Amino acid sequence: MAMLVPSQILPQTGETRRLLVKWVIAFLVPVLVFTLVWSGEAMLNAALLAIFFPANFSVSTLAAGLFMLLFYGIILGLVGYLVAADSGRQGMIDLWISMFFFTVVPILLIYITANLFVGLAASVVVWVIYYYGRRLVQLFLSSPSLPPLPSLTVLDTEMRATLTTRARLGSFWFALLFSLVWLLADLLFYFTGQYGQASLLFLIWIVLRTVLLPVAGWLLGGVGGQIAVRHALQANGNGGNGDRSDTPVSTRRLRLLSATRAREEARDLVPNDLPLRSTGARNFYIWLLVALLLFYPMIDPFLFGAGTNARLDNYANAGYYVILALGLNIVVGFAGLLDLGYVAFFVIGAYTWAMVGSPQLTVLTGIRINPEIWPWLFWPMLIVAALIAALWGVLLGAPTLRLRGDYLAIVTLGFGEIIPIVVQNLDKYTNGTNGLTGIYSPAFFGVRWNVSTSEPYYYLILVLIAIVLLANVRLRDSRIGRAWVAMREDEIAAASSGINLTRTKLLAFAAGAFFSGIAGAYYAAKLSTVASGNFSFSDSVIYLAMVVLGGLGSIPGVVVGALVVYAVNVLVLPQLDALGNDPTSIIYPIYTHILQVIPNFSFSNIRNLIFGIILVVLMIFRPEGLIPSTRRRRELHRAEFEGAEITSLDTPPGAPGFESEIHVE
Amino acid sequence: MDFLTKTIRLIIEGLVTGSIYSLVALGYTMVYGIIELINFAHGDIFMMGTLVTLLLVTNVFHLSNASAMPLGNLLLMLVVSFLASTVICALLGVLIERVAYRPLRNAPRLAPLISAIGVSLALEDTAKAIIGPSAVTTPPLIPLVNYSWGPILLHNTDIIVLIVAVLLMVGLQWLVTSTRIGRAMRAVAQDREAAALMGVNVDQVIAFTFLVGAGIAGAGGFFFLLWSNDTSFNIGFELGLFAFTAAVLGGIGNLVGAMLGGLAIGLIRSLMALWPETPPFGLPHGGVSWQDAAVFAILILILVFRPTGLLGQQLAEKV
Structure with a gap:
């Protein structure tokens, strides 16, 4: 053969x-x-x-x-x-150096710092230096890039x-x-x-x-x-x-x-x-x-070493951010509809389980459920919460269909603002800012669920992420996924090719909201309490930052983006604050100097400043994100090239230098 | 206070806040008209206006009691902080345009929008780092005088804000309709390439638009602080949304529409306070708790039923 x-x-x-x-x-x-x-x-x-x-x-x-x-x-x-x-x-030495930097360095750094995230963050710094240093050395040696694939043989x-x-x-x-x-x-x-x-x-x-x-x-x-x-x-x-x-x-x-x-x-x-x-x-x-x-x-x-439970708790929390980012990726990344009120669906999902899975149900409806069976209701309610969120996604999507992208952003933003207000004001049902407490954990054969043990939640979120990932991959490669991408790239062309825009957009909204609902129900069960003050526009922006950072439309990128943003947000910034307040640390003098100029300074307070700058810098220099999807990268580069043709002239006609701007081909 | 007095007072407050919304809405509508970008950071530029005034008044002029201040000093303080907030915000607007929007002018639609959100976040947290996460109050910037005729109660600040807002709007209208640069702005808004071919320096005109819009927002920030005496790092976000709703209500890209839309939103928000808590048509906790939701509901309803706004025209999307 x-x-x-x-x-x-x-x-x-x-x-x-x-x-x-x-x-x-x-x-x-x-x-x-x-x-x-x-x-x-x-x-x-x-x-x-x-x-x-x-x-x-x-x-x-x-x-x-x-x-x-x-x-x-x-x-x-x-x-x-x-x-x-x-x-x-690839040369032998070259490979060894690469392997050293990409495997030995992170292993040693994580081992030395005894902290996964701090070690990885340090490795990232090393990698960036290595990457640019390597490019410099290559430029200096002017070594040619790898030759193209040779001809085929038998x-x-x-x-x-x-x-x-x-x-x-x-x-x-x-x-x-x-x-x-x-x-x-x-x-x-x-x-x-x-x-x-x-x-x-x-x-x-x-x-x-x-x-x-x-x-x-x-x-x-x-x-x-x-x-x-x-x-x-x-x-x-x-x-x-x-x-x-x-x-x-x-x-x-x-x-x-x-x-x-x-x-x-x-x-x-x-x-x-x-x-x-x-x-x-x-x-x-x-x-x-x-x-x-x-x-x-x-x-x-x-x-x-010790402290596994607290670490697993962090990872179990990071997990629902991953699901949220994957869901938002469908709406923003695949379909190109900017949704700034994504937190609304999360709230809906969370409150669905919070109201059914807590004593509030008895308060509101008088229904009493055997406490042995009650936690089992989590599994059907997970689906119900997702479906209710999806329904709201359609309800919100339907009126916005005629709108162009940026109007859509505003409408979803408005919706994201209304939902927490409604939840807060209808305190007869939702208990307002005090929130609902005593929400049941899920139940499963032979597993002891407990708010203070994180292991079951870790596995639960792992399973949920696996399902959502699978669904996302299948959706992306399906007919509807290709319709989303076509719509994102050019709505008019997509409609001309026989894509039903209404249906496609609504499906994107529904799918995104569905996953958000799952994350919401999980959140309520894990925290065992929800309150209206926990959700705001800045959450929606954090989710958006995850998707944009990782790469719009790229599933692995979005997962990484979610983890990075979560780590920076929850683990790295408080860690920096703790270091800054510790007189023995290296950054203590810098920190105190900043405090003298700006008395209210803390790293956690400027979280959005950091994310804001990251968003702007990314959009200008790397709009495709950290781990871009191939298709998206091509799309953006094409836009760059076409952009060169349609820009306006920098120099007005008649001014010196005008002739050089005009190229006749 | 009887019902009539209360209602009239609410209407006055609505008109005053509405005129501030109008000032901010003008910036949204101008920028959208010319480069079709929702400048999310615009509300935060307004916030920066209040912040500049706040810092000058408390840290430079050490204001504690306006009526005890010599008149000359008081006037100097007001003029300096008005000019400073206007000029700093105008320059900030130009800077933002140069750094965050111009490189993205030919990028896909989503890119400048996300960049704008990033700028907005960055501005908010800069302010948060400076003044802290909670609201900050100043003493009254001018000695407060009350006028009262029967059921009508007016503060001198109300009158100042209304008069200045009208003056600014008239000035802007004149700038856009009757000057050379205004003509260039309208030309660029209509067709950027054609304007460039006619010799308009598009980049300069866009920068000028940001300069004017942000300057008016900065002035709005000064008068807002004069009127309400408090600010916080996230005031610009909310107020920006209301102002944007106003711009959409009036028809985005339309200056007169933005002015009227601002007044309408101010009145609606203010009058929501009259909505009773009692059944049969009562809202839980009364209308005050639903003011923001009402504005967003209006926004959604307009966009659904008349996306071009009350004074806008239908435009086909360009292919």
């Missing part, structure tokens, strides 16, 4: 060894740092003790050990994949076999070296007597591990290699010469193909000049991320 791949990936005898060295060392350093310096080994050892000594038994420790096994498994597969997918065009059965073997070898050598270094380190510990009670057990484990890891590397490397080869086939389908008479075209492959085409992502071509960024590698990252998120509550104590 003959397939086409770029010729440079063809195995050349000298190349294989170089590739192995390149990737094995690139991965050896970060994995070793994580295992030996940070908590990796501690988790495995705790799990071992939990298995063999009933006194130490705990499910969460076992889960942490399981996570480590998954972690190593995924890494082994990834190494195999990368060795097979590499076209050898990938036959023999070469596929070679690629798979190469993957196996890569993963095997990585596992072997890794386990040997680990063995040396542990033997050192062993003979210095660090392992008290279970030293024999650990000796067996160390030996077993050293034997098993390379075997696992061989097997998993093969899997990674096959994934790389499969992606190569796909790449061929996207840009081949049409000669696939010997390959039956499956529906699945056609679907993949159309998805690739729709996203117009040339990087789907594997082998790739930057294999770390290819789609295949991305799948490994996603698996790694999913494993991390699922096991996070169990591994958190190993990573950061």
Whole structure:
């Protein structure tokens, strides 16, 4: 079976060894740092003790050990994949430096600061410096950018076999070296007597591990290699010469193909000049991320020590911001309708569960529900709250359909202002500014829900985010999603192409409001209290900042944007204030100087100043956001180019310099 | 106070606040007319006007009791703070246009709008950092005099604000209709490219529009503080929304419409206070609690049934 791949990936005898060295060392350093310096080994050892000594038994420790096994498994597969997918065009040293900055630096920084967000924020600073420093060095050396993808050559059965073997070898050598270094380190510990009670057990484990890891590397490397080869086939389908008479075209492959085409992502071509960024590698990252998120509550104590509950609480709160941002992204990002009153739907969702799921129901209607069953109502009410919010979305959307974008912004803003006023004034039902209290948490089999334990909420929001993400992705790629984007880009053209604007806009409003309603119901259940004073226009603006920062219309961008804004808002600014008030910190003198000039200064107070400046700067320099969607980026760049033609003249006719402004082509 | 006295007083207050809304609405309508941008930051420029006055009056002139102040000093204080708030706001308006809007003139519609929201947030929090998050009160800027004829009760501040507002509006109307630069503004509003081809310096005209609009808002800020004696960092946001509603009510892009719309919104808001709490048609907590909601409801209703406003004309969207 003959397939086409770029010729440079063809195995050349000298190349294989170089590739192995390149990737094995690139991965050896970060994995070793994580295992030996940070908590990796501690988790495995705790799990071992939990298995063999009933006194130490705990499910969460076992889960942490399981996570480590998954972690190593995924890494082994990834190494195999990368060795097979590499076209050898990124230099070895270059890769090592990049890997150092993007893996070792954040691991060390988070480890040193013992705080995920502070560590990540510091890493971001390092990354920005690295990125621009690198560009400067490249400019200085005037090294040419990577050459374009070379011409296509035949990938036959023999070469596929070679690629798979190469993957196996890569993963095997990585596992072997890794386990040997680990063995040396542990033997050192062993003979210095660090392992008290279970030293024999650990000796067996160390030996077993050293034997098993390379075997696992061989097997998993093969899997990674096959994934790389499969992606190569796909790449061929996207840009081949049409000669696939010997390959039956499956529906699945056609679907993949159309998805690739729709996203117009040339990087789907594997082998790739930057294999770390290819789609295949991305799948490994996603698996790694999913494993991390699922096991996070169990591994958190190993990573950061005491205080897991408070941290999980923060993450569970960050979660509903993610849902809100994803919902708003549908309205603003996909459909291009600027909604400045998004908080209204959140309020509606929150009050729906607050009024049904609290004693207020009995006060208002006299209905009494068995307190055993009452919390279970959360699940149907989650949907009901979302539907009610969606209904309001349609009700609000319907009258604004005839309006142009900026009027729409004002109407939604007005609506966002009215809803809290209404909630406040109808205190007979909503209890006004005092709010509703005693709202029930959800109930689920075998789970103890409690306002003070965050773990169930963490998993609940994880599930909700997963559902909303899936829905968002499916919506984006669906017929209606494409209609939204078409409408955003040009309403008149979209209408001329047969898109029912009314229906499309209303659906966008309804979908956005639906997700906001889900977030609202979750919020009410988690906080167990809602009050009208908690919602305002500035919340709507914060949601907008999340979407704009991440990248309008880009789902991963919006998730990252939500997390960044939440972190800055809730974690970083109060942290800075605390540091500023602490006489021993570095920023204390600066802080006191500012306070002398501006007595009311605090970092939390100027939150909106920061977000405001970010919004303006982003709009001017990077309107597509941090992680833009491909389509949006193209749209914006096209607008830039067209803009050059229709601008007015800077120089009036007759004035000096006028002639040079006119270009005749 | 009997019902008639109360009603007349409410009408007067409505007219005064309405004329301040009108002053701010003029800026919205001018900017929208010329570059089709809702200048979200405009209300905050107004707020900056009140802030400049506040800082000058309390920190430079150390006002504590206006009637005890020598007349010369009092007049100096009023003139200086009026000029300062007008000029600083006008320059601020030009600066904002230069930094946040001009680079985005050919960007997709959403971009300048989001940029405007960003400017608005930044201005608000700058003010919050300076005067703190709660409302700030000044002593009366001029000795308060009350005039009373039967049921009519008037303060001297009411009269000053009304007269100045009318003067400013007439002045602006004259500027736009009867001067060279006014003609250029109308030309740019009608067709930017054609105006450029006729030799109008479009950038300069747009900057001038911002200068005038922001200057009037700054003056409005001064008179607002003179009249109400209090301000806060977020006063501009709310008042800006009312003023924008006024501009939409009158037909956006239409100066006379903005003036009348401002007065109408001021009156409606003020008269909402008469709405009783008692059934059958009562509102919970009385009309006062629903004043803001009423304005937004009006805004939504106008946009739904007559998006061009009361005095605006129907324009087809350009392809």
